[in-house]
Amino acid sequence: MKERFTYFSPIGPLCIEAEDGKISSLQFSDRELTSENFDPKLLTSVTEQLNDYFAGYRFEFDLPIQPSGTDFQKKVWNELLNIPYGQLATYGKVAQMLGDKNLVRAVGGANSKNPIAIIIPCHRVVGAKNNLIGYAGGLWRKKWLLQHEITNKPDEANLW
Known part of the structure; x- marks a missing residue:
């Protein structure tokens, strides 16, 4: 139920x-x-x-999750869980993490279908030049989440 x-x-x-x-x-x-x-x-x-x-004082989640998707989507979402709080990864980097740099578009497609926002941090994935592209919750939310994490990052390093 x-x-x-x-x-x-x-x-x-x-x-x-x-x-x-x-x-x-x-x-x-x-x-x-x-x-x-x-x-x-x-x-x-x-x-x-x-x-x-x-x-601003939780940097990773410890919650039971069960996203519904294809095997490939689940592999992508599992890789997203490895992107540290307050850091960015490009779609290309995620494709490389999966072992095939040619999967950039497929990674983007899987990222856009992430059913568990924030906890599976798809907001940390950006374009090739660190530009903010694509976010189901709206780009303004993606920007807010990234700025929130960068501002509250434990080592206080500012990436922007």
Whole structure:
């Protein structure tokens, strides 16, 4: 059974869905979803970790996730989890991490279908010249998330 709730972030509502105790979707929305049957323990963990992330002192998530997608998409999303907080990777770099520099467009396609925003940090992937391109939540959110991470990065290094 799908469980749903809306988390109110500084950059808009996040609609979160879970199945079998694992997060299956976290997407930006312009409207609030009616909360339904969300496991209280998971709800507490998700809320605390997102609160900490947006407060600037959580640098990685420790939540059970189960994104739905093709085997290739899941490989891409697993690579995205290796991009450190406050750092950028190009689509080409992610393709190289997968072992084939010719997969740039396929990586972009998989990145655009990421069902679990923020936790699977697709916002850290940028164009070849570090330009901000493509983000399902809107480029202004991508820019906000990157600036938030760069500003709160533990070593306080500013990449921009």
